[in-house]
Amino acid sequence: MNSADEIKRLFKDAELSVDPDTDEKVFEDIRIARQRSEVKLPAVPVGIGRILMKSPIIKMAVAAVVIIACFTGVFMFNRTSGVALADVLNRIEQISVYMYQMSMSASGQMVAGRPIDQEMDVTILVSHDYGMKMMTEMLAPGSGESITQEMYMLPQKKAMIVIMPGQKKYMQMDLDDKMVEQTQQQNNDPRLMIKQILECKYESLGISSIDGIEVEGFQTSDPNYLGGMMGQVDVKIWVDVVTQLPVQAEMNMQIGEVQMHAVMHDFQWNVTVDATEFEPVIPEDYTTLAGGPIKMPAFNEETAVQGLELFAELTGAYPEELDLMTIISKAGEAMGSQLARDRMQQENRDISEQERTRELTEKIMPITGLAAFYMQLVQDKNDPAYYGEIVTPEDADKVLMRWKVSENEYRVIFGDLKAETVDADVLAELESTLPQ
Amino acid sequence: MIEDRLLIFRFKQGRNGALRQIYDKYKIEMLKLAVVLTGDVNTAEDIVHDVFVKFAQSAQRIGLTGSLRNYLVTSVMNRVRNHLRDKGRRCETGLESADLLCSSERSPHQWAVLSERLTLLGRALQELPYEQREVVSLHMELDLPFRRVAKLQGASVNTVKGRYRYAITKLRSLLDSEVKI
Numbered sequence: 147m148n149s150a151d152e153i154k155r156l157f158k159d160a161e162l163s164v165d166p167d168t169d170e171k172v173f174e175d176i177r178i179a180r181q182r183s184e185v186k187l188p189a190v191p192v193g194i195g196r197i198l199m200k201s202p203i204i205k206m207a208v209a210a211v212v213i214i215a216c217f218t219g220v221f222m223f224n225r226t227s228g229v230a231l232a233d234v235l236n237r238i239e240q241i242s243v244y245m246y247q248m249s250m251s252a253s254g255q256m257v258a259g260r261p262i263d264q265e266m267d268v269t270i271l272v273s274h275d276y277g278m279k280m281m282t283e284m285l286a287p288g289s290g291e292s293i294t295q296e297m298y299m300l301p302q303k304k305a306m307i308v309i310m311p312g313q314k315k316y317m318q319m320d321l322d323d324k325m326v327e328q329t330q331q332q333n334n335d336p337r338l339m340i341k342q343i344l345e346c347k348y349e350s351l352g353i354s355s356i357d358g359i360e361v362e363g364f365q366t367s368d369p370n371y372l373g374g375m376m377g378q379v380d381v382k383i384w385v386d387v388v389t390q391l392p393v394q395a396e397m398n399m400q401i402g403e404v405q406m407h408a409v410m411h412d413f414q415w416n417v418t419v420d421a422t423e424f425e426p427v428i429p430e431d432y433t434t435l436a437g438g439p440i441k442m443p444a445f446n447e448e449t450a451v452q453g454l455e456l457f458a459e460l461t462g463a464y465p466e467e468l469d470l471m472t473i474i475s476k477a478g479e480a481m482g483s484q485l486a487r488d489r490m491q492q493e494n495r496d497i498s499e500q501e502r503t504r505e506l507t508e509k510i511m512p513i514t515g516l517a518a519f520y521m522q523l524v525q526d527k528n529d530p531a532y533y534g535e536i537v538t539p540e541d542a543d544k545v546l547m548r549w550k551v552s553e554n555e556y557r558v559i560f561g562d563l564k565a566e567t568v569d570a571d572v573l574a575e576l577e578s579t580l581p582q
Numbered sequence: 583m584i585e586d587r588l589l590i591f592r593f594k595q596g597r598n599g600a601l602r603q604i605y606d607k608y609k610i611e612m613l614k615l616a617v618v619l620t621g622d623v624n625t626a627e628d629i630v631h632d633v634f635v636k637f638a639q640s641a642q643r644i645g646l647t648g649s650l651r652n653y654l655v656t657s658v659m660n661r662v663r664n665h666l667r668d669k670g671r672r673c674e675t676g677l678e679s680a681d682l683l684c685s686s687e688r689s690p691h692q693w694a695v696l697s698e699r700l701t702l703l704g705r706a707l708q709e710l711p712y713e714q715r716e717v718v719s720l721h722m723e724l725d726l727p728f729r730r731v732a733k734l735q736g737a738s739v740n741t742v743k744g745r746y747r748y749a750i751t752k753l754r755s756l757l758d759s760e761v762k763i
Contacts, residue, residue: 153722153750156703156757159699160697160703172631176601176634179639182639183640269591271588281587294594311595
């Protein structure tokens with residue numbers, strides 16, 4: 147015995163096995179211990195889950211967040227690649243399955259001025275073939291109870307599914323054929339943040355080191371990040387100079403009154419996964435959050451007009467900007483007041499909690515669809531413009547929103563929400579009459 | 583690591599198969615670690631059994647982040663240290679005086695079955711001071727880097743490397759006469 151290597155080999159060759167019968171008995175002890183510990187827990191943890199579901203306004207906000215997650219997921223599958231940093235992009239596009247961690251915190255005022263102060267850890271698994279899976283864990287304020295949630299984006303099943311074990315609930319959102327088609331383009335490439343940075347104006351942060359790995363950093367604060375949907379952003383990403391793969395990323399976002407900070411780390415590339423990983427398991431005793439699948443609105447002109455109409459009904463004006471979180475927050479405030487007025491009427495109606503949730507969720511759909519449609523126009527470079535800051539429902543003939551539909555033609559939605567296709571010269575004339 | 587996160591997530595959600603998968607994935611490694619650290623198969627079995635029982639009861643307290651393997655290794659190490667400390671006290675008061683020896687003789691309900699080499703290795707390791715035994719076991723058996731071992735021992739990397747060198751020198755002389763690799 148003359149070297150450490152030989153001693154190491156002895157360690158590795160020194161085998162231990164288990165007696166199968168005793169092994170089963172030991173595991174049975176462990177299984178029972180688990181079972182008993184579960185019995186001690188309340189069936190529904192007292193925490194944010196209960197609080198969320200008690201308030202209709204917050205319930206609507208939760209539904210909105212789910213919808214946002216869905217929209218984000220769809221867009222994640224629908225991006226075209228940039229040309230800069232092409233080596234990094236090419237490198238990651240060769241990878242069919244990857245996974246990473248995201249630590250996220252949000253603070254500020256959310257819907258209807260309600261404060262939010264929440265931290266969460268998210269594990270994200272992405273596969274070209276099967277879709278995306280997000281596993282979220284957060285601690286409930288006050289009780290400190292751990293709350294977990296699973297979200298699946300499944301292009302093959304044309305669905306997004308959210309499972310909430312704390313509430314024993316799940317929610318399914320069906321995607322239409324166009325959305326599914328979009329998800330199947332671009333090799334199902336979901337690397338949203340990386341591609342977004344590549345498409346935005348960005349700068350190099352130079353060479354540094356993360357956990358002993360030499361990295362080059364890149365930063366963007368381009369307002370066009372995510373089609374301008376996410377408000378003010380500051381995004382940084384660090385790429386391994388050897389492998390040309392991302393090592394860490396950081397995002398700061400000011401969305402309406404909410405400040406969000408997210409760090410993506412522990413990227414794992416070429417992960418081996420089984421198809422069953424993307425098959426949501428919904429226990430029999432779980433019920434749907436909304437009494438059945440909710441249909442995602444199409445990202446089109448019709449949805450946009452409905453969204454503008456609903457927003458104007460609720461607030462008396464069109465949204466000043468079309469970033470998603472801001473318009474949801476404003477609509478939420480208005481809807482909250484309306485709900486309070488209608489509360490007696492609602493409570494007198496013989497409808498279930500599920501139906502009420504479904505009503506609220508469907509009600510907010512056109513507003514989220516409006517923001518998503520505009521975001522898509524921005525990302526597709528259809529030369530969109532929106533004038534909600536200066537055009538009101540009374541300005542019947544003023545251009546409220548427009549986008550390019552062909553070489554020389556634009557589609558225009560006017561202040562009275564009628565829509566027309568006009569050529570570029572007419573549009574220029576119409577826009578010249580807008581207040582400066 | 584990635585698979586572990588998925589397993590932990592499923593375990594926290596009460597999925598039936600997740601606990602079994604975690605158990606099957608780590609039981610041998612943890613038993614082997616406990617055997618080489620304690621030198622006694624019965625004690626090692628008790629420790630690993632307790633570690634998994636405690637783990638099974640801790641679904642709500644275990645976070646998604648961090649390493650499942652590190653969690654289990656640390657749990658085994660803490661229990662081994664507690665056991666040795668308690669044993670030391672019992673020895674002082676005359677309650678227990680026999681030296682612990684790795685035994686390859688199986689009792690009727692023995693869980694772990696040790697190879698001859700593991701028995702030999704376990705016995706040799708008991709001749710080392712405990713800190714050295716830990717260093718060499720964690721580094722050689724679990725392939726933990728010295729930096730990680732230093733963190734687990736609350737010592738500097740240089741101290742850990744020193745313990746490793748002493749341990750290897752002594753193991754060589756102990757094993758030379760008994761093993762032909």
